[in-house]
Amino acid sequence: MAENSNRRDEVLETAIDLFSQRGYAGTSIRDIAKAINRSVSNVYHYFENKEDLWLAILEYSVKGLPDKLRNVAHGDGEPLDRFRRLLKAHLEASVLHQRESKIFFIDEERLSPKGKEINRRIQKEILDIYVEQLRILQSHGLVKTKNIKVLAFNMLGTINWYLRWYHARGGMSEEEVHEEIIAFVLYGMCGSDSSNDT
Amino acid sequence: MAENSNRRDEVLETAIDLFSQRGYAGTSIRDIAKAINRSVSNVYHYFENKEDLWLAILEYSVKGLPDKLRNVAHGDGEPLDRFRRLLKAHLEASVLHQRESKIFFIDEERLSPKGKEINRRIQKEILDIYVEQLRILQSHGLVKTKNIKVLAFNMLGTINWYLRWYHARGGMSEEEVHEEIIAFVLYGMCGSDSSNDT
DNA sequence: TACAAGATAGATCGATCGTTCTAGCATTAA
DNA sequence: TTAATGCTAGAACGATCGATCTATCTTGTA
Secondary structure, eight states: OOOSOHHHHHHHHHHHHHHHHHOSTTOOHHHHHHHTTOOHHHHHHHOSSHHHHHHHHHHTTTTTHHHHHHHHHTSSSOHHHHHHHHHHHHHHHHHHTHHHHHHHHSOOTTSOHHHHHHHHHHHHHHHHHHHHHHHHHHHTTSOOOSOHHHHHHHHHHHHHHHHHHOSOOSSSOHHHHHHHHHHHHHHHHHHOOTTOOO | OOOSOHHHHHHHHHHHHHHHHHOSTTOOHHHHHHHTTOOHHHHHHHOSSHHHHHHHHHHTTTTTHHHHHHHHHTSSSOHHHHHHHHHHHHHHHHHHTHHHHHHHHSOOTTSOHHHHHHHHHHHHHHHHHHHHHHHHHHHTTSOOOSOHHHHHHHHHHHHHHHHHHOSOOSSSOHHHHHHHHHHHHHHHHHHOOTTOOO
16 A cells, blocks of 8 residues: 655654644745755645645544544543543643644634635534533533533633643653643632542 | 824734734735735834834733733732632733734744744743732642642633634623633632622 | 656746835925 | 925835746666
Protein backbone atom coordinates (compact mmCIF):
# COMPACT_ATOMS: atom_id res chain seq x y z
CA MET A 1 0.00 0.00 0.00
CA ALA A 2 2.57 2.55 1.16
CA GLU A 3 -0.19 5.11 1.51
CA ASN A 4 1.79 7.45 3.71
CA SER A 5 5.35 8.19 2.82
CA ASN A 6 7.69 9.55 5.44
CA ARG A 7 8.30 12.62 3.35
CA ARG A 8 4.62 13.47 3.25
CA ASP A 9 4.34 13.15 7.00
CA GLU A 10 7.31 15.42 7.47
CA VAL A 11 5.50 18.12 5.55
CA LEU A 12 2.39 17.53 7.61
CA GLU A 13 4.29 17.66 10.89
CA THR A 14 5.96 20.92 9.94
CA ALA A 15 2.67 22.43 8.87
CA ILE A 16 1.16 21.51 12.24
CA ASP A 17 4.07 23.18 13.99
CA LEU A 18 3.87 26.39 12.05
CA PHE A 19 0.09 26.67 11.84
CA SER A 20 -0.22 26.20 15.58
CA GLN A 21 2.42 28.84 16.24
CA ARG A 22 1.66 31.50 13.62
CA GLY A 23 -1.88 30.71 12.52
CA TYR A 24 -3.17 29.76 9.11
CA ALA A 25 -2.92 33.14 7.40
CA GLY A 26 0.39 33.78 9.11
CA THR A 27 2.09 30.71 7.66
CA SER A 28 3.08 30.54 4.00
CA ILE A 29 3.74 27.45 1.94
CA ARG A 30 7.27 28.75 1.55
CA ASP A 31 7.68 28.86 5.32
CA ILE A 32 6.75 25.21 5.54
CA ALA A 33 9.03 24.19 2.68
CA LYS A 34 11.94 26.19 4.03
CA ALA A 35 11.62 24.70 7.50
CA ILE A 36 12.43 21.23 6.16
CA ASN A 37 14.74 22.35 3.34
CA ARG A 38 12.32 21.34 0.68
CA SER A 39 10.99 23.10 -2.41
CA VAL A 40 7.56 24.66 -2.68
CA SER A 41 6.64 22.24 -5.46
CA ASN A 42 7.37 19.37 -3.14
CA VAL A 43 4.66 20.54 -0.78
CA TYR A 44 2.25 20.83 -3.69
CA HIS A 45 3.19 17.34 -4.77
CA TYR A 46 1.67 15.88 -1.61
CA PHE A 47 -1.16 18.35 -1.09
CA GLU A 48 -3.41 20.00 -3.64
CA ASN A 49 -3.34 23.41 -2.03
CA LYS A 50 -3.01 25.19 1.29
CA GLU A 51 -6.49 24.38 2.51
CA ASP A 52 -6.09 20.74 1.55
CA LEU A 53 -3.10 20.70 3.85
CA TRP A 54 -5.21 22.18 6.60
CA LEU A 55 -7.90 19.56 6.06
CA ALA A 56 -5.32 16.77 6.15
CA ILE A 57 -4.23 17.95 9.58
CA LEU A 58 -7.79 17.77 10.84
CA GLU A 59 -8.25 14.40 9.20
CA TYR A 60 -5.75 12.51 11.30
CA SER A 61 -6.18 14.34 14.58
CA VAL A 62 -9.29 16.21 15.64
CA LYS A 63 -11.78 14.69 13.23
CA GLY A 64 -12.13 11.44 15.15
CA LEU A 65 -12.60 13.14 18.50
CA PRO A 66 -16.42 13.30 18.53
CA ASP A 67 -16.72 9.54 17.90
CA LYS A 68 -14.10 8.83 20.51
CA LEU A 69 -15.90 10.90 23.13
CA ARG A 70 -19.27 9.41 22.22
CA ASN A 71 -17.95 5.91 22.76
CA VAL A 72 -16.62 6.81 26.18
CA ALA A 73 -19.81 8.63 27.16
CA HIS A 74 -22.05 5.75 26.09
CA GLY A 75 -20.11 3.17 28.11
CA ASP A 76 -21.17 1.37 31.25
CA GLY A 77 -21.28 2.51 34.85
CA GLU A 78 -22.86 5.22 36.94
CA PRO A 79 -23.70 8.49 35.15
CA LEU A 80 -21.23 10.55 37.15
CA ASP A 81 -18.45 8.03 36.60
CA ARG A 82 -19.13 8.02 32.90
CA PHE A 83 -18.96 11.77 32.89
CA ARG A 84 -15.63 11.71 34.69
CA ARG A 85 -14.34 9.32 32.06
CA LEU A 86 -15.61 11.62 29.32
CA LEU A 87 -13.70 14.55 30.80
CA LYS A 88 -10.57 12.47 31.22
CA ALA A 89 -10.67 11.15 27.65
CA HIS A 90 -11.22 14.66 26.35
CA LEU A 91 -8.26 16.02 28.30
CA GLU A 92 -6.00 13.19 27.19
CA ALA A 93 -6.95 13.60 23.54
CA SER A 94 -6.40 17.32 23.83
CA VAL A 95 -2.88 17.00 25.14
CA LEU A 96 -2.10 14.27 22.61
CA HIS A 97 -3.08 16.51 19.71
CA GLN A 98 -2.28 19.78 21.40
CA ARG A 99 -0.89 21.58 18.39
CA GLU A 100 -3.60 20.43 16.03
CA SER A 101 -6.31 21.42 18.47
CA LYS A 102 -4.79 24.84 18.73
CA ILE A 103 -5.01 25.23 14.96
CA PHE A 104 -8.55 24.00 15.12
CA PHE A 105 -9.64 26.71 17.54
CA ILE A 106 -8.09 29.55 15.64
CA ASP A 107 -11.11 29.78 13.41
CA GLU A 108 -9.51 31.72 10.63
CA GLU A 109 -11.98 33.30 8.29
CA ARG A 110 -9.69 32.60 5.35
CA LEU A 111 -10.89 29.04 4.91
CA SER A 112 -13.34 28.10 2.17
CA PRO A 113 -16.99 27.51 3.08
CA LYS A 114 -16.26 23.80 3.08
CA GLY A 115 -13.41 24.20 5.56
CA LYS A 116 -15.43 26.43 7.86
CA GLU A 117 -18.32 23.99 7.71
CA ILE A 118 -16.14 21.07 8.81
CA ASN A 119 -14.67 23.17 11.59
CA ARG A 120 -18.04 24.14 12.96
CA ARG A 121 -19.56 20.71 12.60
CA ILE A 122 -16.93 19.11 14.82
CA GLN A 123 -17.25 21.79 17.48
CA LYS A 124 -21.02 21.44 17.39
CA GLU A 125 -20.79 17.67 17.75
CA ILE A 126 -18.61 17.93 20.83
CA LEU A 127 -20.92 20.48 22.40
CA ASP A 128 -23.89 18.20 21.73
CA ILE A 129 -22.18 15.29 23.44
CA TYR A 130 -21.71 17.35 26.57
CA VAL A 131 -25.25 18.70 26.48
CA GLU A 132 -26.65 15.19 26.12
CA GLN A 133 -24.65 13.86 29.05
CA LEU A 134 -25.46 16.84 31.21
CA ARG A 135 -29.17 16.33 30.61
CA ILE A 136 -28.82 12.76 31.85
CA LEU A 137 -27.03 13.98 34.96
CA GLN A 138 -29.73 16.61 35.36
CA SER A 139 -32.46 13.95 35.28
CA HIS A 140 -30.58 12.16 38.08
CA GLY A 141 -30.60 15.34 40.14
CA LEU A 142 -26.83 15.67 39.94
CA VAL A 143 -26.97 18.95 38.05
CA LYS A 144 -29.15 21.69 39.45
CA THR A 145 -28.94 24.49 36.93
CA LYS A 146 -31.47 24.81 34.12
CA ASN A 147 -28.96 26.35 31.75
CA ILE A 148 -27.29 23.22 30.48
CA LYS A 149 -25.88 24.86 27.41
CA VAL A 150 -24.13 27.60 29.37
CA LEU A 151 -22.77 24.95 31.69
CA ALA A 152 -21.44 22.98 28.72
CA PHE A 153 -19.76 26.08 27.31
CA ASN A 154 -18.13 26.75 30.66
CA MET A 155 -16.69 23.26 30.80
CA LEU A 156 -15.42 23.37 27.24
CA GLY A 157 -13.82 26.69 28.02
CA THR A 158 -11.85 25.19 30.88
CA ILE A 159 -10.79 22.18 28.82
CA ASN A 160 -9.87 24.10 25.71
CA TRP A 161 -8.03 26.76 27.62
CA TYR A 162 -5.84 24.00 29.02
CA LEU A 163 -4.39 23.71 25.50
CA ARG A 164 -3.10 27.24 25.73
CA TRP A 165 -1.28 27.27 29.03
CA TYR A 166 -0.11 23.70 29.43
CA HIS A 167 3.40 22.88 28.24
CA ALA A 168 4.73 20.01 30.35
CA ARG A 169 5.97 22.19 33.16
CA GLY A 170 7.58 20.65 36.18
CA GLY A 171 6.00 20.00 39.53
CA MET A 172 2.85 18.27 38.43
CA SER A 173 2.37 15.23 36.26
CA GLU A 174 -0.04 15.35 33.36
CA GLU A 175 -2.47 13.16 35.24
CA GLU A 176 -2.37 15.36 38.32
CA VAL A 177 -3.27 18.37 36.20
CA HIS A 178 -6.14 16.46 34.60
CA GLU A 179 -7.51 15.45 37.99
CA GLU A 180 -7.29 19.02 39.14
CA ILE A 181 -9.22 20.22 36.10
CA ILE A 182 -11.88 17.55 36.52
CA ALA A 183 -12.29 18.49 40.17
CA PHE A 184 -12.70 22.12 39.12
CA VAL A 185 -15.30 21.31 36.52
CA LEU A 186 -17.28 19.18 38.96
CA TYR A 187 -16.99 21.16 42.16
CA GLY A 188 -15.51 24.54 41.29
CA MET A 189 -13.13 26.66 43.27
CA CYS A 190 -14.61 26.05 46.70
CA GLY A 191 -14.99 22.30 46.41
CA SER A 192 -11.82 21.52 44.50
CA ASP A 193 -9.84 19.23 46.79
CA SER A 194 -6.57 17.86 45.44
CA SER A 195 -6.25 15.25 48.21
CA ASN A 196 -8.99 13.31 46.47
CA ASP A 197 -7.10 11.07 44.04
CA THR A 198 -9.84 9.02 42.33
CA MET B 1 -7.64 69.86 22.05
CA ALA B 2 -9.64 67.78 19.54
CA GLU B 3 -7.34 64.87 20.16
CA ASN B 4 -9.62 62.26 18.63
CA SER B 5 -11.34 63.07 15.38
CA ASN B 6 -14.39 61.09 14.38
CA ARG B 7 -12.65 59.94 11.25
CA ARG B 8 -9.83 58.40 13.21
CA ASP B 9 -12.22 56.53 15.45
CA GLU B 10 -14.06 55.19 12.43
CA VAL B 11 -10.85 53.64 11.22
CA LEU B 12 -10.20 52.21 14.66
CA GLU B 13 -13.70 50.77 14.96
CA THR B 14 -13.44 49.10 11.58
CA ALA B 15 -10.05 47.68 12.41
CA ILE B 16 -11.47 46.18 15.61
CA ASP B 17 -14.27 44.61 13.62
CA LEU B 18 -12.03 43.06 11.00
CA PHE B 19 -9.18 42.03 13.31
CA SER B 20 -11.61 40.28 15.64
CA GLN B 21 -13.24 38.46 12.73
CA ARG B 22 -10.31 37.57 10.49
CA GLY B 23 -7.29 37.92 12.72
CA TYR B 24 -4.32 40.26 12.43
CA ALA B 25 -2.52 38.53 9.55
CA GLY B 26 -5.82 37.89 7.83
CA THR B 27 -6.77 41.56 7.66
CA SER B 28 -5.06 43.95 5.27
CA ILE B 29 -4.91 47.72 5.47
CA ARG B 30 -6.77 47.75 2.18
CA ASP B 31 -9.57 45.69 3.74
CA ILE B 32 -9.97 48.27 6.47
CA ALA B 33 -9.88 51.22 4.09
CA LYS B 34 -12.34 49.59 1.69
CA ALA B 35 -14.81 48.79 4.47
CA ILE B 36 -15.32 52.51 5.16
CA ASN B 37 -14.79 53.71 1.59
CA ARG B 38 -11.55 55.43 2.45
CA SER B 39 -8.13 55.39 0.82
CA VAL B 40 -5.18 53.43 2.13
CA SER B 41 -3.24 56.65 2.69
CA ASN B 42 -6.00 57.85 4.93
CA VAL B 43 -5.42 54.97 7.31
CA TYR B 44 -1.72 55.76 7.31
CA HIS B 45 -2.50 59.37 8.04
CA TYR B 46 -3.92 58.44 11.44
CA PHE B 47 -1.67 55.47 12.25
CA GLU B 48 2.01 54.99 11.58
CA ASN B 49 1.70 51.37 10.48
CA LYS B 50 -0.32 48.23 10.95
CA GLU B 51 1.11 47.36 14.34
CA ASP B 52 0.58 50.90 15.59
CA LEU B 53 -3.08 50.40 14.73
CA TRP B 54 -3.08 47.19 16.73
CA LEU B 55 -1.48 48.93 19.70
CA ALA B 56 -4.02 51.74 19.52
CA ILE B 57 -6.81 49.18 19.85
CA LEU B 58 -5.20 47.75 22.97
CA GLU B 59 -4.64 51.24 24.30
CA TYR B 60 -8.26 52.22 24.70
CA SER B 61 -9.70 48.84 25.62
CA VAL B 62 -7.80 45.98 27.24
CA LYS B 63 -4.83 47.91 28.57
CA GLY B 64 -6.67 49.35 31.54
CA LEU B 65 -8.19 46.04 32.56
CA PRO B 66 -5.51 44.97 35.10
CA ASP B 67 -5.80 48.22 37.05
CA LYS B 68 -9.56 48.02 36.96
CA LEU B 69 -9.55 44.47 38.33
CA ARG B 70 -6.96 45.33 40.97
CA ASN B 71 -9.13 48.14 42.28
CA VAL B 72 -12.12 45.87 42.58
CA ALA B 73 -10.10 43.09 44.20
CA HIS B 74 -8.53 45.43 46.77
CA GLY B 75 -11.89 46.83 47.88
CA ASP B 76 -13.72 46.30 51.14
CA GLY B 77 -15.77 43.37 52.37
CA GLU B 78 -15.43 39.69 52.96
CA PRO B 79 -12.82 37.86 50.85
CA LEU B 80 -15.36 35.72 49.03
CA ASP B 81 -17.57 38.71 48.28
CA ARG B 82 -14.59 40.58 46.94
CA PHE B 83 -13.77 37.65 44.73
CA ARG B 84 -17.32 37.54 43.41
CA ARG B 85 -17.04 41.21 42.57
CA LEU B 86 -13.75 40.57 40.81
CA LEU B 87 -15.35 37.91 38.63
CA LYS B 88 -18.33 40.10 37.88
CA ALA B 89 -16.18 43.07 36.91
CA HIS B 90 -14.05 40.87 34.71
CA LEU B 91 -17.08 39.44 32.92
CA GLU B 92 -18.61 42.86 32.42
CA ALA B 93 -15.40 44.31 31.04
CA SER B 94 -15.07 41.32 28.74
CA VAL B 95 -18.46 41.72 27.20
CA LEU B 96 -17.98 45.48 26.93
CA HIS B 97 -14.79 45.05 24.92
CA GLN B 98 -15.68 41.71 23.42
CA ARG B 99 -14.18 42.24 19.98
CA GLU B 100 -10.98 43.80 21.28
CA SER B 101 -10.49 40.99 23.78
CA LYS B 102 -10.87 38.49 20.99
CA ILE B 103 -8.07 40.20 19.08
CA PHE B 104 -6.01 40.22 22.21
CA PHE B 105 -6.22 36.46 22.68
CA ILE B 106 -5.32 35.61 19.13
CA ASP B 107 -1.65 35.91 19.96
CA GLU B 108 -0.41 36.35 16.44
CA GLU B 109 3.26 35.72 16.03
CA ARG B 110 3.46 38.46 13.42
CA LEU B 111 3.72 41.22 15.96
CA SER B 112 7.00 42.88 16.78
CA PRO B 113 8.80 41.95 20.01
CA LYS B 114 7.35 45.09 21.55
CA GLY B 115 3.82 44.11 20.63
CA LYS B 116 4.22 40.57 21.91
CA GLU B 117 5.73 41.89 25.12
CA ILE B 118 2.77 44.15 25.81
CA ASN B 119 0.38 41.32 25.04
CA ARG B 120 2.05 38.96 27.46
CA ARG B 121 2.50 41.51 30.21
CA ILE B 122 -1.22 42.23 30.40
CA GLN B 123 -2.13 38.55 30.46
CA LYS B 124 0.47 37.94 33.15
CA GLU B 125 -0.85 40.81 35.25
CA ILE B 126 -4.38 39.46 35.15
CA LEU B 127 -3.20 35.99 36.08
CA ASP B 128 -1.24 37.43 39.02
CA ILE B 129 -4.31 39.25 40.31
CA TYR B 130 -6.23 35.99 40.42
CA VAL B 131 -3.36 34.10 41.99
CA GLU B 132 -3.03 36.74 44.70
CA GLN B 133 -6.72 36.69 45.52
CA LEU B 134 -6.87 32.92 45.51
CA ARG B 135 -4.00 32.74 47.99
CA ILE B 136 -5.97 34.98 50.32
CA LEU B 137 -9.00 32.75 49.99
CA GLN B 138 -6.75 29.78 50.58
CA SER B 139 -5.45 31.25 53.82
CA HIS B 140 -9.09 31.61 54.92
CA GLY B 141 -9.68 27.95 54.20
CA LEU B 142 -12.10 28.73 51.39
CA VAL B 143 -9.90 27.12 48.76
CA LYS B 144 -8.66 23.62 49.42
CA THR B 145 -6.42 22.82 46.47
CA LYS B 146 -2.68 23.48 46.62
CA ASN B 147 -2.44 24.18 42.91
CA ILE B 148 -3.52 27.78 42.90
CA LYS B 149 -2.05 28.50 39.52
CA VAL B 150 -3.89 25.68 37.79
CA LEU B 151 -7.06 26.87 39.48
CA ALA B 152 -6.47 30.38 38.20
CA PHE B 153 -5.93 29.10 34.66
CA ASN B 154 -9.15 27.13 34.84
CA MET B 155 -11.10 30.21 35.86
CA LEU B 156 -9.57 32.38 33.20
CA GLY B 157 -10.40 29.69 30.67
CA THR B 158 -14.05 29.83 31.58
CA ILE B 159 -14.14 33.60 31.51
CA ASN B 160 -12.22 34.01 28.30
CA TRP B 161 -14.15 31.29 26.53
CA TYR B 162 -17.26 33.28 27.28
CA LEU B 163 -15.99 35.80 24.71
CA ARG B 164 -16.18 33.17 22.01
CA TRP B 165 -19.64 31.80 22.39
CA TYR B 166 -21.64 34.72 23.76
CA HIS B 167 -23.45 36.89 21.29
CA ALA B 168 -26.51 38.34 22.98
CA ARG B 169 -28.72 35.36 22.32
CA GLY B 170 -32.25 35.31 23.60
CA GLY B 171 -33.58 33.59 26.70
CA MET B 172 -31.07 34.84 29.22
CA SER B 173 -30.04 38.33 30.15
CA GLU B 174 -26.39 39.26 30.27
CA GLU B 175 -26.51 39.36 34.07
CA GLU B 176 -28.09 35.93 34.28
CA VAL B 177 -25.30 34.48 32.19
CA HIS B 178 -22.70 36.16 34.38
CA GLU B 179 -24.28 34.77 37.53
CA GLU B 180 -24.32 31.33 35.97
CA ILE B 181 -20.62 31.57 35.13
CA ILE B 182 -19.74 32.82 38.59
CA ALA B 183 -21.67 29.95 40.15
CA PHE B 184 -19.78 27.52 37.92
CA VAL B 185 -16.42 28.97 38.85
CA LEU B 186 -17.20 28.84 42.54
CA TYR B 187 -19.09 25.57 42.85
CA GLY B 188 -18.69 23.71 39.54
CA MET B 189 -21.15 21.52 37.75
CA CYS B 190 -22.58 19.75 40.79
CA GLY B 191 -23.05 22.79 42.96
CA SER B 192 -24.14 25.27 40.35
CA ASP B 193 -27.63 26.35 41.37
CA SER B 194 -29.32 29.01 39.27
CA SER B 195 -32.03 29.68 41.86
CA ASN B 196 -29.40 31.49 43.92
CA ASP B 197 -29.53 35.08 42.66
CA THR B 198 -27.08 36.93 44.86
C1' DT C 1 18.15 -1.83 -21.93
C1' DA C 2 13.79 0.96 -22.25
C1' DC C 3 9.84 2.98 -20.34
C1' DA C 4 6.48 4.66 -16.92
C1' DA C 5 5.52 6.71 -12.57
C1' DG C 6 6.80 9.20 -8.58
C1' DA C 7 9.55 12.76 -6.47
C1' DT C 8 12.10 16.87 -6.60
C1' DA C 9 13.91 21.77 -7.80
C1' DG C 10 13.67 26.16 -9.93
C1' DA C 11 11.66 29.67 -12.65
C1' DT C 12 7.73 32.14 -13.10
C1' DC C 13 2.75 33.69 -12.97
C1' DG C 14 -0.71 37.23 -11.48
C1' DA C 15 -2.50 38.88 -7.15
C1' DT C 16 -1.97 41.02 -2.96
C1' DC C 17 0.73 42.58 0.86
C1' DG C 18 2.61 46.82 3.84
C1' DT C 19 4.32 51.03 2.83
C1' DT C 20 5.74 55.39 0.51
C1' DC C 21 5.43 59.16 -2.68
C1' DT C 22 3.25 62.87 -5.00
C1' DA C 23 -0.22 65.91 -5.62
C1' DG C 24 -4.65 68.04 -4.94
C1' DC C 25 -8.25 69.98 -1.79
C1' DA C 26 -9.99 72.32 2.35
C1' DT C 27 -9.46 75.32 6.18
C1' DT C 28 -7.25 78.75 8.87
C1' DA C 29 -3.80 82.42 10.13
C1' DA C 30 -1.13 86.28 8.83
C1' DT D 1 -3.69 87.45 -1.03
C1' DT D 2 -0.44 84.23 0.55
C1' DA D 3 1.36 80.63 3.33
C1' DA D 4 0.87 76.85 6.20
C1' DT D 5 -1.34 72.93 7.86
C1' DG D 6 -4.47 68.91 7.95
C1' DC D 7 -6.87 65.60 5.21
C1' DT D 8 -7.58 62.95 1.21
C1' DA D 9 -6.89 60.03 -3.12
C1' DG D 10 -4.27 57.50 -6.36
C1' DA D 11 -0.21 55.66 -8.33
C1' DA D 12 3.57 53.13 -7.47
C1' DC D 13 7.43 50.52 -4.84
C1' DG D 14 9.56 46.09 -3.62
C1' DA D 15 8.36 41.98 -1.20
C1' DT D 16 5.71 38.10 -0.65
C1' DC D 17 1.68 35.36 -1.39
C1' DG D 18 -0.66 30.81 -3.43
C1' DA D 19 -0.21 28.35 -7.34
C1' DT D 20 1.59 26.51 -11.90
C1' DC D 21 4.80 25.04 -15.38
C1' DT D 22 8.77 22.74 -17.05
C1' DA D 23 12.56 20.00 -16.50
C1' DT D 24 15.28 17.00 -14.27
C1' DC D 25 16.34 12.93 -11.23
C1' DT D 26 15.25 8.45 -9.04
C1' DT D 27 13.05 4.13 -8.78
C1' DG D 28 10.82 0.03 -10.17
C1' DT D 29 9.32 -3.01 -13.83
C1' DA D 30 9.36 -5.48 -18.09
